Amino acid sequence: MFVSKIELQNFRNYGSLIEEPCSGVNIFYGNNGQGKTNILESVFFCAIGRSFRYSKDADLVKNGEDNFRIALSVADDITNDISITYKSGGSQSPAEKSARVNGLYLRRLGHLMGNLLSVIFSPEDLEIVNDGPSVRRKLLDIVISQIYPSHYFDLQQYNKILAQKNMILRDFNVNDQGSSDLLDVYNEQLAAAGGRISARRYLFSRELEIYAAEKNKEISSGELLTFQYYSNFFTVPEPEKTESTQANVMKIFENYEEYSSKIQAEFLEILQSRKNREIERARSVYGPQNDDLIIMLNGMDLRRFGSQGQKRTAVLSIKLAEMFLLYRHTGRKPVLLLDDVFSELDELRCSLLIRSIAGFQTFITTANLSELPESIRRESKIFFVKSGTVKLI
Ligand SMILES: Nc1ncnc2c1ncn2[C@@H]1O[C@H](COP(=O)(O)OP(=O)(O)OP(=O)(O)O)[C@@H](O)[C@H]1O
Ligand SMILES: [Mg+2]
Structure with missing residues (x-):
């Protein structure tokens, strides 16, 4: 399976974003604090219905806004559209989180499980x-x-x-x-x-x-x-x-x-x-x-x-x-999210990891493109991330 489209609204430092990753390796690079991990977080959120960091849903809403939305298209045997909307609560109303798959409202968030399979690797x-x-x-x-x-x-x-x-x-x-x-x-x-x-x-x-x-x-x-x-x-x-x-x-x-x-x-x-x-x-x-x-x-x-x-x-x-x-x-092959992991690995571990991810859609974040092996960079879609904007290069 692979994510063919990511749409974010008011998620973390993204006001509005639409990107179309490829089914192979996608690299998001940029300086620290620009929003690379936020993208992986949004994808994983659609797999398990919450952040993989120890963050509360409310912290994921862009500062100054009161709701966020993540929408993914996931190509498998058929394409499934998964979306999650979160609305902050007020003094009178509780916060609301709801998910839809192919437009159908999920009565329980647990029904999200299994629609998008994903594994995150991080330091x-x-x-x-x-x-x-x-x-x-x-x-x-x-x-x-x-x-x-x-x-x-x-x-x-x-x-x-x-x-x-x-x-x-x-x-x-x-x-x-x-x-x-x-x-x-x-x-x-x-x-x-x-x-x-x-x-x-x-x-x-x-x-x-x-x-x-x-x-x-x-x-x-x-x-x-x-x-x-x-x-x-x-x-x-x-x-x-x-x-x-x-x-x-x-x-x-x-x-x-x-x-x-x-x-x-x-x-x-x-x-x-x-x-x-x-x-x-x-x-x-x-x-x-x-x-x-x-x-x-x-x-x-x-x-x-x-x-x-x-x-x-x-x-x-x-x-x-x-x-x-x-x-x-x-x-079904899970989508792999590799958050800044290559800087931690020596050559042997690095090559084992690269061999293992072959054939899986992979998102890699890095602050330093040159730490990724040339063989990977050659075949990847590369995105440059700068303060909540993403540019394909
Ligand atoms: N709710 C929010 N609203 C607005 N901005 C946010 C929100 N939450 C986080 N940010 C901003 O997102 C940025 C961090 O994003 P992210 O963790 O994706 O960075 P990164 O590019 O992965 O950096 P690093 O290379 O240091 O890991 C910070 O600038 C932070 O201020
Ligand atoms: Mg990061």
Whole structure:
């Protein structure tokens, strides 16, 4: 798939923009702070319905305006028009965000998922190794939701019920049978949605491990990248002894139903048997909100013991794995957004990345055209970005 047209209105530092990228490599270059990343952000926004930076929707509205609109044409087997409109709230009215696909209003934003597949690579990806568990859960959730939109809806439902349950736990009154019964109902709902969430995350992490380990081995000449899934409510299976290969990676999800019902049952059992502990602590203790993916290199925790270079290699391998899995699962090639990544890479990693993106539509931002290999520049559409304007050169 590829984005054949981008239209922005009042998005970040763009008043109005219409560009037609090519189906291969598109390079956006210009000085710092001119609006290069903003373009990638607008494309990714149409894939997942929010910013990949930690920005609030309101911050994306151009200063002095009260709404923005992003519209993309996405060429696949057929062309789909995706548009998102955001209108700031006032003192009386809440903010409004709405999405349309081919003109049809989406009742829920989650229905956007899967219309445009995209992966973003950025220097901040090092957070995947260095930061807390929520970054890794987010990585898994974004890619899984693009493949299985029901994951997105499960997360929404889970988080809503979890918030309600936490409210009950906060002011729990032991003499109130109604609250106790309500907790039981919430626990059943949480076990169902939460079991599905963790089953998908766990199975996907195993697929990711196979691909990422292979890439990592290639770049590092032999270092072993592995993942250890962490959960505080289900028994994570022992890694299999037989070596997994890319050939059998797609079989992993065939076990989804089996894992999902096993994890749901285990979760419900824990929530019921530890109900009193959660009441004592006045908050939820168990569940996928605590899941983590521990990244290991040669059997040691990469976050604690890895060098900068080893971490960069692992992160690049994980992102490449993410992109291949999106493709393998859906049969559609995701659009790749490479935000300022070439300056961070040495020659070996650079050439691996270039080999890997062949055949995928790619958007590259850079402040320095000369850091991109000549082979890429020759075949690209090149845009010059200057304070919210874009010129094809
Ligand atoms: N809501 C907004 N309204 C107007 N301008 C904005 C808004 N949000 C960000 N900007 C402007 O957008 C610019 C940053 O855009 P962007 O992050 O795309 O830069 P960049 O070209 O990628 O720069 P760098 O090379 O430093 O990464 C800044 O000048 C910032 O002031
Ligand atoms: Mg930038």
